Each structure stands twice: as structure tokens, then as C-alpha cells.
Amino acid sequence: MIIMAQKYSFLLSVISLAVLSACTEQPANLQASSPTTEVVSATTSVALAPVAKKVPYEMEIHGDKRIDNYYWMRDDKREDPEILAHLAAENDYTNAQLAHTEKLQAELFEELKARIEKNDDSVPVKKGQYFYSTEMRGDNEYPIYVRSTDVSGTNKEILLDVNTLAKDHAYYQVSGLDVSPNGQLMAFGEDKVSRRVYSVKFQDLASKAMLPDVLEGTEGDVVWANDNKTVYYIKKDLQTLLGYQVYRHTLGTPQSDDQLVYEETDNTYYTGIGKSKDGSVIFINHGSTESSGVSVIDANNPKAMPQRLVQREKGLEYDASKLGQYYYITTNLDAVNFRLMKVHQDELGDKTKWQEVIPHRANVKFEGVQLFNHHMVYQEREKGQTSIKVRDLTTQKEHTLSFNDPAFSVYMYGNGEFDSSALRVYYTSMTTPGTHYDIDLASGKKVQLKQQAVLGDFNADNYASERIFIKARDGVEVPVSLVYRKDKFKKDGSNSLYQYGYGSYGSTMDPSFSSSRLSLLDRGFVYAIAHIRGSQMLGRPWYDDGKKLTKQNTFNDFIDVTKALTTQGYGNKDNVFAAGGSAGGLLMGAVINQAPELYKGVAAHVPFVDVVTTMLDESIPLTTNEYDEWGNPNDKTYYDYMLSYSPYDQVKAQAYPNLLVTTGLHDSQVQYFEPAKWVAKLRDYKTNDNKLLFKVDMEAGHGGASGRFKGLKDRALEYAFFLDLAGKNKL
Missing domain, CATH: 2.130.10.120 (Prolyl oligopeptidase, N-terminal domain)
Structure with a gap:
């Protein structure tokens, strides 16, 4: 199912980040009267949308019966010729429906690619006696891993050229x-x-x-x-x-x-x-x-x-770092928003011996710590904004690192040496390309090591970012990060609006820079990230108020943000587009069931949409790990609640927005058959002739195509879909 954030893989991801960075669909009433006993093959004319056969499959639990007409689309081996033919037919249909945008897609792809520096090296990270980094060269899709004996690259040694391994x-x-x-x-x-x-x-x-x-x-x-x-x-x-x-x-x-x-x-x-x-x-x-x-x-x-370290307990969360003879423990023990404790290595197993280092604060989330011989650096989040504080372990004096943008993201990484006098961070905002700093632990002075190059005529001064709060229907204020091009923006409701959201697993989508996003901003789009409940933007309670039996808050927040952004003039109510992937795809599915009239176009990538059926099947990868996120539907209370918002189960006869759905045949997190079934059911029920397109990457999984440039084609496809709908298909 959905992949969770991997806290221990951040160093590699930051290094990679430094390197990379018309026909209308047949009306639903005609579809319903079409034969539904055969799948349209890949060789059939693509003038009509593929219509999947219906094979009723009955499921019963808690005295409730559900009929899934498309359950037959599941093939764990990905070998069934009938299913593969149907997916191929979907691809053919999508290609035909978007044929008039092929030139736009190609131009967007080249535009996105042209902003990326082809020869690009990451900032070396010291580990032991070597400095490790990656190099990107020319049109290579993959990095070359290298190391050297000093930071300047002397005696450089190639460790692994991924391009050579990947070529076949x-x-x-x-x-x-x-x-x-x-x-x-x-x-x-x-x-x-x-x-x-x-x-x-x-x-x-x-x-x-x-x-x-x-x-x-x-x-x-x-x-x-x-x-x-x-x-x-x-x-x-x-x-x-x-x-x-x-x-x-x-x-x-x-x-x-x-x-x-x-x-x-x-x-x-x-x-x-x-x-x-x-x-x-x-x-x-x-x-x-x-x-x-x-x-x-x-x-x-x-x-x-x-x-x-100590015995596990239900509801107790902690992780550990080590300095000398002490373990430093980040924990929620008697601390909803976490605090920092420490314990001597001889007292493992007894949490009563834990000593408080950084106390809990109700409105500030403690997020992590980096330990050095003479300093401790810790990260907190208050009112949605990250701060990093440095404590001198001798004097116990502290200072807070300062940054300029009103809303930003900053991450500590590559700090593998206890005796270092500097902290390595990666910093970015919605108008500031990713920047690597070494920050002196004593003085706070920053030394910029690298900033992501954005080729072309990019000038950060042409863009503006805002952080605003929007009141949801229950009175709670939801943070929203916005970015737009200054000379293209008027706060009069004339701009097209692209709204992104996720809202699950406590994953916080902090504001960051995207060179690809410039293609929308330069065409007059306002880009918004809705920091809805289900993330931890406003601390752990923000997460707890958007999962299990409070999950509806996630969808309400996203919908209410859309309404407010158009009311306040940030976006044109007739040109609102939304996108989300994985659990964010579930978000897309829920909001188009509940408020379809708000959106002109929606992109749902690898969407988790068949919530109840998947969560009842323990054979499906990662299902059991998700019970504390969504609830266990074997319990009727959770079953009823999950059923009330499950995108697949709540499809109804109504007008839906234009919809682009993407998946990978080999997806191990959200199985391909979830979006395949969802699209088939939507085709049967929707009452308008808006586009419903399904793109299946037959070679990829949850993360899409591998390689730094291949993935840009997926982005170009989505952008072309939205730009065409917005009437901005001229370059």
C-alpha cells in the first residue's frame, strides 16, 4: 500500500536532490448501454473509451454486502492476457484523447529538462577517511557515485556508475x-x-x-x-x-x-x-x-x-541517538508533541531512568537531534515553521539559526563526524532553489556550499511566496503555502489555481522549490500546498485529527481551502486543478466524490482508492501496517467509517471533473488494480462527458519511471493535461 517516510534514507535522497532536482469521452449513458461482457482489446479503435466487463463479486462482513463488479481485474502475477489487454487499451485511449497535446507535452518536457544542469555534482559528505558524492553527466539518467580523500576531489575514485548497470x-x-x-x-x-x-x-x-x-x-x-x-x-x-x-x-x-x-x-x-x-x-x-x-x-x-533499549508499549514512540556513554531519546512519553531524554548505556531497559533534556511544549513539536562532541543541535516546529537551535554542551547557552524566507524547509544531513565544528543543512523555499550550507556551530555563520542551478532566464525575484491560514468549516485554521509569478498574478480571481495535498501518515509537505513548477507559474498559475490535517504541520495533534475516525477532516480541509482560495481571489473558481499521489490520490478520490463541482481537472497518481477491500485483505502488501492509520475494518466501527469516504465505494451517478489517473503495473505500495477498478466504475457512473484518462506505466512501480529525465515526461503529461483544460496550451 502506501509508502511511509523513511527517516533513515534522507542523506542519499538529499544527495540525489542536489544532483537532479480534442475528442471528448463518450457520454456515460451511452457507455452504460454498451456491451459490458468483453474487454476492449489494444487493437480495438480508440475512439471510444475501454468498457470493462462486469463480473459481480460479493463480499460480506458485519452483515453488510458489497458487490464489486471489477474485482476480476486483480492479478498478482501481472500475467493475465485479458487484464493486460485492457490496460493497453486504456493507454491507447489516453494517447488518442491527448493526441492534440503531444506537441505541448514534448515542448514541456524539453522545457523542464532544459532547466536542469546536465553536468552536476553533489556536495561531498565526509564518512570516515573519505568524502562521498555523486556526479551527473550529460544526458545520463542515473548518478555516478564517487569518493575522494579530500573535499576538493583529489584522487577521485568511481565507486559505481549506475548508468552502466541500468543500460539494458x-x-x-x-x-x-x-x-x-x-x-x-x-x-x-x-x-x-x-x-x-x-x-x-x-x-x-x-x-x-x-x-x-x-x-x-x-x-x-x-x-x-x-x-x-x-x-x-x-x-x-x-x-x-x-x-x-x-x-x-x-x-x-x-x-x-x-x-x-x-x-x-x-x-x-x-x-x-x-x-x-x-x-x-x-x-x-x-x-x-x-x-x-x-x-x-x-x-x-x-x-x-x-x-x-526498553520494552515496546502500545502508544509509546521513541528513537535513539548515541553520544559517548549516553543514549539520547526522542519520545512521546508523557509528551504528545515529543521531548528529548537521555539515559546511560548501563541503564538500558528501564525508562524510569530517562532524564529530561528538552522538555515537552504543547504548541511546539520536537522533531529531532544531531549530536556533536561540543554541541547539540535540535529541530522543532512551531505554528507550522521549522526552527533549528544549537546548544553549547559546556555552557548550555543556545542560539537559533536564522533564515530569510517567510516559509521554508530546512533539513540536517551528512553530519557524520562528532568532532565537526559545522552543521550541514539543506535549505529551500518555494522561491529559493535548494541550497546547501555549512553553519558554524559556535557563531551561526553560514557558508554556502552549493545552490541548485536553474538554467534559462530564472530570476527568484520574479516570484513571490505567501503563508496564509484558512478557516475550515469547524473553525480550525489550515496553513496554506502559495507561490506565483508576480507579473502574472492579480488577486482578482483571474488566475488558474493548482492545489496540491497529501494529508496522511503524519507526512508534512513542507514548502520547497521546484524548477518544473515554473512552467505553471510562468503561464499564470497560482500553486498552493494545502497543509491539511493528517500531516504534522501544526504538531502531532494535527496528525491525530486527520486519521482513523477523524479522517474526514483531511478531505474537509482540502475542500474548504479550495473554496477560500477562490473566494479570496487567489484562483479562478472555473479554473481550479488539484493533484495528489498515493494517499494523496485517496484525497483526490474523496474530494471529487464530495465536491466535484469545485474542480475543472484532477490528477490522481498511484491512488489508494479501494480502502475497505484492501484493508480487509492481509495478503495485500503492507496492509496490516496501516491499521493505526486508517483503522481495522474487521471492527464494524472502522468499517462503517472507512466505507463512508472510500473513493471506490462512494462513486455515484454525478458529474465528475476531468480526471487523469496514473499507475505503474508493478506498484508494490498501491496495487495497479485499485485505480484500474476505480476508472472502470467511474466510467459506468459519471453523468458528463468530461475526460477520464488512465495511464499505466507497464514498466514501473509506485515511484514511476526511474532516471532523472524519464520522470519529467510524467510531469509534462500532467501539465499538458491541465494547461489544455485551462486554455493555456500555447507556448
Whole structure:
């Protein structure tokens, strides 16, 4: 199902971020009278929309019967010729319906691509005796991983050229590239299907020879023990795709001999692995939506077994960092918005020994900490805005780092050395391209290392960003981040409006820069991010008020933001467009059922729309991990509530906006058949002739196409769809 934010993969993502950065549809009444016993094949004329056959499938629970006419579209093996033919027919129909925009799509793709610097290097990050970075060259889709003995690039060594590995594959993704503590061996995971099941391979960096060891069916990451020959990795259940077993592998031995050191028996938990900053312990991280915990393994003992930091408890969340003999613990223990504690390593297992370092504050969310020999740096969020504070561990004096934009995002990354005198951060706003700084821990002075290059005539002064609050129907004020081009904007309701939202898993979509977005702003669009409930923009209570039995608040907030933005003159009520993906696709499905009249066009990417059926099926990947997010429909209270908003179940006979739906055949998070069924049902029910288009990437999964340029074609498709509807299809 939906992928959750991976807190331990941020360094790699930031490095990558630094590198990259008409016909109308047949009316519904005619469709309903068309034959529904056969799927339109890929060779059939695309003048008419594909009409899926109906095969009633009855499901009953809690005395309630539901009939799913399109359940037959599920094929876990992705091999059924009838289903593949139907998906191909959908692609043909979409291509035909958008044929008149092909030139616009091509021009947009070249426009998006032209803003990206082809030869681009990331900022080196120090780990051990080396500085690691990535290089992008020319039209390469993938990075080249390199390292050197100093920050200037002396004695540069190529570790991995992903372009060479990917050249014979339609999809290719590298994960978990990690070098042994002595710097001599390298591990990396590869996925050639986009199911996020990785094979881990190993290379001798001196000889460049690949080792015979291959670890199959893994999460893609390894953690090295300090003997430089032992690694820990997570193995997946290939049916549910849950990573639930931690194995220990010794190089030179078969995978079948690997030792199981931990097995997660509670299928509502995710499992992750990492290593302490000092390299002394390996962390096993246990995480569910409302509970979490940590176990530790001695990294110097290749036979050590895990020890719980403290026993897991329902509702208790914590993670840990280590400095010297103390563990620093970020926790919600008696602290809804979290606080920071510490405990001596000799007192593991007893949370009564935890000592408070940063107290809980009801209106400020504590978000994380970075530890250095002489300083502690911690991040908080107040009224939706992030702040970073530096505390001198000797004097206990503090200062807050300052930034200029009214709304921005800032992330700490690459801070792997305890003795560093500087903090590495990545900073961005909706008008400021991504910028990397080293900030002196004592003085707060910033040294800019790099800013994302935006080629062409980009000038940040041409754009303006605002942070406003909009009152929802229940009186709660919802933050909204806005950006527009100054000379194209009039606050008179004349601008087209693009509104984005997510609102699940506590994931906060902070305002950030997008060079692709300029193609909309330069054509007069106002771009808005609605920071709706279900995120943690206003702290943990903001999340709790948008999940399970309060999920409707997420949809209400998005709808109310739309109404207010048009009322206040930020957007034209007749030219409002909305987009969201994954759980944001569920958001799109819910709002077009509940307020379809507000939107001219909607893009729903890899949308999670069949909420009840999926959550009742524990064989579907990641389902059980989501009970604390959506509720367990085996409980009638949650079943009834989920059914009340489930986009697939709530499709009705009404006029719907123009709709572009995208998915990947190999999606492991939201299975392709959810949007396929949804589109088929919408075609049967909708009462107008607005476009309903379904684009299936037959080679990709949840994240779409791999490569830095291929993904831009998906963006160009969405933009062309919206621009055409807005009457702005001239370049």
C-alpha cells in the first residue's frame, strides 16, 4: 500500500536532490448501454473509451454486502492476457484523447529538462577517511557515485556508475550503497522491476571485482559490523512485502547459512536498521503508526544478539541517538508533541531512568537531534515553521539559526563526524532553489556550499511566496503555502489555481522549490500546498485529527481551502486543478466524490482508492501496517467509517471533473488494480462527458519511471493535461 517516510534514507535522497532536482469521452449513458461482457482489446479503435466487463463479486462482513463488479481485474502475477489487454487499451485511449497535446507535452518536457544542469555534482559528505558524492553527466539518467580523500576531489575514485548497470533495463534502481568501515568493500542493492525487493551485491573496491555473495529478497540496505566481513540486512516476505527478518551474513558464505538475529512477529510493525554515529552499535528500529522502539546490537561482536533499549508499549514512540556513554531519546512519553531524554548505556531497559533534556511544549513539536562532541543541535516546529537551535554542551547557552524566507524547509544531513565544528543543512523555499550550507556551530555563520542551478532566464525575484491560514468549516485554521509569478498574478480571481495535498501518515509537505513548477507559474498559475490535517504541520495533534475516525477532516480541509482560495481571489473558481499521489490520490478520490463541482481537472497518481477491500485483505502488501492509520475494518466501527469516504465505494451517478489517473503495473505500495477498478466504475457512473484518462506505466512501480529525465515526461503529461483544460496550451 502506501509508502511511509523513511527517516533513515534522507542523506542519499538529499544527495540525489542536489544532483537532479480534442475528442471528448463518450457520454456515460451511452457507455452504460454498451456491451459490458468483453474487454476492449489494444487493437480495438480508440475512439471510444475501454468498457470493462462486469463480473459481480460479493463480499460480506458485519452483515453488510458489497458487490464489486471489477474485482476480476486483480492479478498478482501481472500475467493475465485479458487484464493486460485492457490496460493497453486504456493507454491507447489516453494517447488518442491527448493526441492534440503531444506537441505541448514534448515542448514541456524539453522545457523542464532544459532547466536542469546536465553536468552536476553533489556536495561531498565526509564518512570516515573519505568524502562521498555523486556526479551527473550529460544526458545520463542515473548518478555516478564517487569518493575522494579530500573535499576538493583529489584522487577521485568511481565507486559505481549506475548508468552502466541500468543500460539494458527498462527500470533500474540502486539502494543502500554503503562502504565497509575500513573503506575496502562496498555493498549496494538493485531493483530491476520496481517492486522494491532488492538483491544486494558486494564489490572489492581495490580490484573492482564483484564478490560471489548475493543476498536476495531484501530491503536493499545493509549495515556493516566493525569486522568488515559481517553485514546485517532485512529480508522481505515476498507476499506481503513486509521487511520482517534481520539476518547476519558473513562474506564468503552462502545466504542459506545466514543467521536470523531478529524476527518481527507483529505484522503491524515495520523494521529498519542503522548504525550509531560512533559506529559502536547497530540499531534495529521497530516502527508502527502509533508505537515504535529500538533494539541495539554490539557492532564489535559479530555474534552479538539484539537488546531492547526498553520494552515496546502500545502508544509509546521513541528513537535513539548515541553520544559517548549516553543514549539520547526522542519520545512521546508523557509528551504528545515529543521531548528529548537521555539515559546511560548501563541503564538500558528501564525508562524510569530517562532524564529530561528538552522538555515537552504543547504548541511546539520536537522533531529531532544531531549530536556533536561540543554541541547539540535540535529541530522543532512551531505554528507550522521549522526552527533549528544549537546548544553549547559546556555552557548550555543556545542560539537559533536564522533564515530569510517567510516559509521554508530546512533539513540536517551528512553530519557524520562528532568532532565537526559545522552543521550541514539543506535549505529551500518555494522561491529559493535548494541550497546547501555549512553553519558554524559556535557563531551561526553560514557558508554556502552549493545552490541548485536553474538554467534559462530564472530570476527568484520574479516570484513571490505567501503563508496564509484558512478557516475550515469547524473553525480550525489550515496553513496554506502559495507561490506565483508576480507579473502574472492579480488577486482578482483571474488566475488558474493548482492545489496540491497529501494529508496522511503524519507526512508534512513542507514548502520547497521546484524548477518544473515554473512552467505553471510562468503561464499564470497560482500553486498552493494545502497543509491539511493528517500531516504534522501544526504538531502531532494535527496528525491525530486527520486519521482513523477523524479522517474526514483531511478531505474537509482540502475542500474548504479550495473554496477560500477562490473566494479570496487567489484562483479562478472555473479554473481550479488539484493533484495528489498515493494517499494523496485517496484525497483526490474523496474530494471529487464530495465536491466535484469545485474542480475543472484532477490528477490522481498511484491512488489508494479501494480502502475497505484492501484493508480487509492481509495478503495485500503492507496492509496490516496501516491499521493505526486508517483503522481495522474487521471492527464494524472502522468499517462503517472507512466505507463512508472510500473513493471506490462512494462513486455515484454525478458529474465528475476531468480526471487523469496514473499507475505503474508493478506498484508494490498501491496495487495497479485499485485505480484500474476505480476508472472502470467511474466510467459506468459519471453523468458528463468530461475526460477520464488512465495511464499505466507497464514498466514501473509506485515511484514511476526511474532516471532523472524519464520522470519529467510524467510531469509534462500532467501539465499538458491541465494547461489544455485551462486554455493555456500555447507556448
